[in-house]
Amino acid sequence: TDGDGLMEFVDGWGRPLRFYRWPTRVIRPEAGGIDRPFASVFFDGLPPASAAGFNEQDPLSVDPDDPQSRIEHENKRSGDLLISLFNTTVVYNTGEYATAGTYWLPLIVSAGEDGMLGLYEPHDETNCGVLAQRIPGTTDAVYDNITNHNQRAGGR
Known part of the structure; x- marks a missing residue:
């Protein structure tokens, strides 16, 4: 559908589906x-928020890949040395990695009938797409996704 000659998965309206590996910004917009x-x-059926007064962490603040937040803790403890071992820019660049301490599941999205996604495209690293x-x-554009x-x- 984008003219590059490659096969694509499309929705019922013939538009390409989008795949987000770490859609942490739908949980924490702008981090x-x-x-x-x-x-x-x-996401239907998100875990409920923690009850007030029980000193529990919100389940949406838990990264499934690092549920104890050990990467972030060790990086702070070492004076930011840990991230520099894996990232040549020596900064934790959220365009390259998921938002730390945030729940996520891989997400496949159809823009729906109106064709408006309301999210940056997955390949847009500049805007954390x-x-x-x-x-x-464009928040209203997501409600038919x-x-x-x-x-x-069923129907509509």
Whole structure:
């Protein structure tokens, strides 16, 4: 569909599906606080928030690859030496890695009937598209998106 001659997976409207490996920005837009209502558009059945007063960590603050946050802890403890072993830029670049301390599941997205995704494209590293960063001012565009975690049965 994009004219490059390669086969693509498309949705029912003939538009390409998008794949996000670490869609942490639908959970923490701009790497800030957790936005549970926005995340629930993409993921049905998210774990509930922690009960107040029980000193429990929010389940959406737990990285499935590093549930104890050991990478972040060891990096801080070592004065940022750990990240430099794996990244030649010597900084933790969120365009290259998932947002630390954030829940994620691989995400496949159809832009839905209107064709508007509301997220930066997965190949857009400049705008953290690889992490499913939302495009400012286009939040309404995501509400008809269909994902592998929010399939709906039946008609519209």
